[in-house]
Amino acid sequence: MARVLGALGADILQVTVLERESGRAVDDFTVSWPGKTTPAAVLERLSAVPGVRVEGVWPTREVPGSAPDYDLLLHVAGEPARGFATLVDALPGLCGGEWALALADGVVRHASLAAPLIFELAALPPRPASHVDGERRLMVLPVSGTAMNLVVARSEGPPFHRAELDRAARIVEVVARLAARYEPVSD
Incomplete structure (x- = not known):
């Protein structure tokens, strides 16, 4: 290649x-x-390359060699009361998505700029999962010990891969631990 x-x-x-x-x-x-x-x-x-299957091509905002996940974690550590809101705003850029939201008890608690304010999923998985919903590719990330799920969506490219899910799940886990004492995650 x-x-x-x-x-x-x-x-x-x-x-x-x-x-x-x-x-x-x-x-x-x-x-x-x-x-x-x-x-x-x-x-x-x-x-057209023999032996190669292309799953998708899409533009990215990611700057190779940068460490946006570390920047996010430093920001959350400095302001843990806004941890989940900060995470939701950062997830589209970190995951090659278009929008993200935090959903708890069927209510959107935080939404990135392009995210819908009302969102429903038929079934929420007990662990990080990739899901295709019509034209959208979704990554659903349960927040351990809470009723909250984070959802990241993209319309271009392939469904989220296991490596992407694992990376995002680890970031969510760290943010959840930093923010746990400051932000209620369910009513």
């Missing part, structure tokens, strides 16, 4: 291995593509 991306003029900024099993790997490439191009054009060019 590196040779193909290079031949197409892309600069690889970061590679993340999302899954690896039975001689198969799922890798997430962050690339800089010269000139104006669309995700559809990139998808078409990469899909």
Whole structure:
């Protein structure tokens, strides 16, 4: 893939291995593509590579090499009473999503800028899960010991992978511990 991306003029900024099993790997490439191009054009060019299946192409706001999760945790440690609100605002950027919200007892408690103010899920999972709801790919993250679930959504790209769920779940766990003494999570 590196040779193909290079031949197409892309600069690889970061590679993340999302899954690896039975001689198969799922890798997430962050690339800089010269000139104006669309995700559809990139998808078409990469899909022509023999032996490669492209799950999705979408723009990202993530800056490779930065540590936004650490920045988030430092911010929450400095202001733990706003822990979940801060987390909900940061999750779309951390997870390649478009919006996030905190849902407790069927009520949206916190919502990022593009999130709906009313949201329902038929069943809330007991552990972090990826879910496809029509055109949306959802990541549902229960907050241990509470009635709260965090939901992250994206409409482009593949469903959230296990590696993405695990990373987000760890961040949620740390924020929950920092914020637990300051913010009620259910009525």
